[in-house]
Amino acid sequence: MEYNIRKTNLKDITLNSNEWEKAETIKIDSANWSDFTYCPETFVKVLAGDEGFFVKFKTDEENLIMECDEVNGPVYKDSCVEFFFNPDPVNSDGYFNFEINAKGTILVGYGTGRSPLRSRLPEIDKSIFKIESKIEEKGFLLKLYIPYSFVLERAQGAQKIGDYIMGNFQKCKESGVNPHFVSAFPIISEKPDFHHPECFGKMAIEK
Numbered sequence: 001m002e003y004n005i006r007k008t009n010l011k012d013i014t015l016n017s018n019e020w021e022k023a024e025t026i027k028i029d030s031a032n033w034s035d036f037t038y039c040p041e042t043f044v045k046v047l048a049g050d051e052g053f054f055v056k057f058k059t060d061e062e063n064l065i066m067e068c069d070e071v072n073g074p075v076y077k078d079s080c081v082e083f084f085f086n087p088d089p090v091n092s093d094g095y096f097n098f099e100i101n102a103k104g105t106i107l108v109g110y111g112t113g114r115s116p117l118r119s120r121l122p123e124i125d126k127s128i129f130k131i132e133s134k135i136e137e138k139g140f141l142l143k144l145y146i147p148y149s150f151v152l153e154r155a156q157g158a159q160k161i162g163d164y165i166m167g168n169f170q171k172c173k174e175s176g177v178n179p180h181f182v183s184a185f186p187i188i189s190e191k192p193d194f195h196h197p198e199c200f201g202k203m204a205i206e207k
Contacts, residue, residue, distance in 0.1 A: 001185065001201055002201065002202045002203070002204060003024065003026045003046075003184075003201060003202070003203045003204070004024045004203075004204050004206065005023075005024075005046045005047065005048045005053070005165075005203055005204065005205045005206060006022050006023050006024060006046075006047055006048070006206050007047070007048050007049075007205075007206045007207075008022060008047040008048065008049050008054065009049075009050070010049065011049065011050075011051075012130065012145075013047065013049075013054045013143070013145075014132065014143070015056065015132040015133075015134060015141055015142075015143040019047065020045050020047070020056055022047065023045035023046060023047050023056070024045070024046075025043050025044070025045055026043070026044050026045075026169065026184050027041075027042065027043055027044075027184065028042040028043070028044060028059075028169050028170065028171045028182050028183060028184045029041075029042075029182065029184075030182060030183045030184065030185065030186045030187065031180070031181075031182050032181065032182075032183060032186060032187045032188070032189070032192075033181060033191065033192050036179060036180050036181050036192060038178040038179070038180040039180065039182050040059050040060050040061035040062070040139065040171060040178075040180065040182075041059065041060045042057065042058065042059040042060075042061070042081070042171040042182065043057070043058045043059075044056065044057050044058075044081075044083075044169045044184065046203070048205050048206065051147060051148055051149070052145055052146050052147040052148050052149075052150075053145070053146045053148075054143065054144075054145055055083055055098075055143065055144040055145075055146065056141070056142070056143050056144075057081040057141065057142045057143075057144075057169075057171075058139070058140075058141050059079075059081065059139045059140060059171055060138045060139035061079055061138075061139050061140070061171070061173070061178075062138060062139070062177075062178070063176060063177040063178060064079040064102050064135065064139075064140065065077070065078045065079050065101075065102075065173060065175060065176045066078055066079060066101055066102045066103040066105075068101055068105050069103075069105055070105065071105065071106060071107070071124055071126055072106075072107050072108065072120045072121075072122075072124065073105065073107065074107075075099050075100060075101040075105050075106070075107045076099055076107070076172055076173075076174055077173070077174040077175045078101035078102065078105075078173060078175070079101060079102040079140070079173050080099055080100065080101050080102075080171070080172050080173060081099075081100055081142055081169075081170070081171055082097065082098065082099045082100070082169065082170040082171070082172065082194065083097075083098045083144070083146075083167065083168075083169055083170075084096065084097045084098070084167050084168050084169075084170070084194060084195075084197075084200070085165045085166065085167025085168075085200070085203070086165060086166045086167065086197065086200065087148075087151045087152065087155050087158050087161055087165055088152075088155060088157070088158035088159055088160060088161065088162060088165075089164070089165065089166045090162060091157050091158055091159050092155055092156060092157035092158040093112045093157075093197070094110055094111060094112050094155055094156050094157065094158070095110070095111075095112070095166075095167070095197050095200070096108065096109065096110050096151065096154075096155070097109045097110075097118075097194075097195075098144065098146065100131065100133075100142060100144060102133060102135060102140045102142070103133055103135075104131040104132070104133040104142065106124070106126055106129060106131065106144075107120065108120065108121045108124055109121060110154055110155065112197070113195055113197070114193070114195040118195070121154060128145075128147060128150060129144055129145055129146065130143070130144075130145040131143065131144055131145075148161050161205070162205075163204065163205060163207070164202055164203055164204045164205060165203045165205070166197070166200040166201070166202060166203070167200050167201065167203055168183050168184055168185045168187070168194065168199065168200050168201060169183065169184040169185075170182065170183045170184070170194050171183075172192075172194070181194070183199075184201065185199060185200065185201035186199065187199045
């Protein structure tokens, strides 16, 4: 399976913009671990702008938890959506993890695997990600912007955003009712763990 990231000429895209109609949709529906079968219907769209990626999540998760308010705090315990990706797989083994809870609190890390091979990025200015979130009667919507400059300044060995990236999208919640760990591309591991770059899928970027 390959995901295609379409291009946009817009400098900014709001959560409810019609521009999202250009994007290809990918579903997060791989419940990889038999002890966690809850799989809220969740979709992702990504558009590539001139200066960054625009990412939109939509999920119908019930019983939302939104407790974490601290940047780089444990948002994965809450109702959370995630985007892991290697921006330049030709030249680098490192990948980013962007994790955001339903009210827009973000965690960002970088490394080649789990700790100690990974660290949370300090001194993050949350405003550059232009996060928008909307709680619905069932589930939530969330938009995230990832500037290429932010990525390339921190990705060790990465030289450019090329013709494709490697990554995965996830939906999770560790606490409360219906804990779950679901991904777009299947993950093979004994227990819930999204930090498996060998399971990343290809995401081709439209020229």
